[in-house]
């Protein structure tokens with residue numbers, strides 16, 4: 001299992017390119033199941049989750065090529081990938097594949113809409129909470145699907161196709177909004193989705209579906225209207241820059257000090273985060289080519305945050321922000337409202353000398369003047385990168401174990417950080 005070794009204490013300076021967003025690329029790839037034509041996606045990040053989804057889609061009959069050829073080049077860089085689901089050869093998504101990655105459950109929407117049937121394993125639980133799928137099931141039932149859960153599988157049928165309807169999400173869900181939008185794109189008549197998620201990845205998917213011939217309006221607001229069409233065509237579409245990767249590296253610079261241009265980053269995707277970083281004392285400059293982050297001299301101000309659906313502070317940056325607050329000049333409160341168990345990084349940050357106590361859904365962080373390197377364990381994707389942020393500022397050496405979590409969502413992390421002056425290396429074993 002690979003490890004990452006970091007010797008802390010260096011400022012970050014230079015230019016750091018931002019990759020395509022994992023959480024936009026995954027639903028866009030799944031949308032390729034909706035058409036027998038080719039969907040070409042530009043700026044697809046090179047990540048373990050993308051590779052896993054390619055395998056899952058392949059099982060349903062989706063063929064793919066990278067820049068016109070099978071993948072064998074440009075390892076590690078965002079790419080253009082062509083996906084073609086000429087025919088769906090299997091409408092079952094088996095446990096062995098779905099249990100590896102939660103987003104793979106989302107194939108249920110397109111499979112049901114295009115084929116009238118889908119059998120998809122319940123996704124596995126994971127370290128950040130229970131993550132049920134009740135909203136997907138309720139929503140698809142509202143579109144006329146018959147659904148049973150049997151032996152760990154969701155069996156869904158809509159023999160005569162899905163039928164548009166009004167559905168009010170009882171709780172905001174990114175995944176369920178993606179799935180219902182894809183399913184309703186091929187339903188008969190109009191669907192109105194209320195209390196929808198407003199994340200930029202939802203807008204990116206709606207834009208792609210519209211380029212494929214769908215009739216979707218309102219994505220990015222809480223009410224999305226979808227006029228069903230009988231078929232969708234191919235299209236070419238670009239994955240948006242990764243706002244979580246952007247926020248992560250912005251926090252790393254705020255932590256170590258220095259001056260870094262996050263090239264290709266888009267400020268409107270993370271305004272709440274940038275505002276918070278400014279309150280901590282970091283200087284943020286929004287430019288046409290990216291976001292410049294600077295912190296020189298002065299220490300880090302403590303700032304309280306509460307995670308919220310977009311446009312609020314994202315849960316996917318909560319761990320990283322806690323990493324930053326471990327060295328703030330005072331006490332901060334970090335409240336997690338989206339997932340019930342997303343504090344696994346607390347005990348690992350403590351190994352580096354952080355002073356954090358938990359009180360229900362709130363972490364109380366008392367900033368310390370110094371962290372010290374230690375062996376730590378990555379427990380989930382964003383938790384693992386919070387350890388990297390802390391390690392970059394810690395005295396001495398830190399080894400982060402189980403970096404396969406990191407590889408799910410951060411493209412060429414060591415290369416990007418070392419180009420900005422970090423002492424960081426991967427130890428393969």
Ligand SMILES: CC(=O)N[C@H]1[C@@H](OP(=O)(O)OP(=O)(O)OC[C@H]2O[C@@H](n3ccc(=O)[nH]c3=O)[C@H](O)[C@@H]2O)O[C@H](CO)[C@@H](O)[C@@H]1O
Nearest residue numbers: 023103131132133134135136172173174175315316338339
């Ligand atoms: C691949 C991807 O894009 N993952 C993101 C997506 O996950 P994901 O789409 O899984 O997250 P959701 O927005 O669905 O989850 C929000 C909340 O709703 C709950 N819920 C969800 C569905 C359901 O049927 N029932 C239910 O109760 C969840 O347990 C959670 O408490 O949005 C999360 C919230 O921004 C992010 O942290 C993840 O990085």
Ligand SMILES: C=C(OP(=O)(O)O)C(=O)O
Nearest residue numbers: 023102103316381382409
């Ligand atoms: C939690 C995340 O991903 P997933 O929903 O795939 O687990 C994430 O991207 O932070």
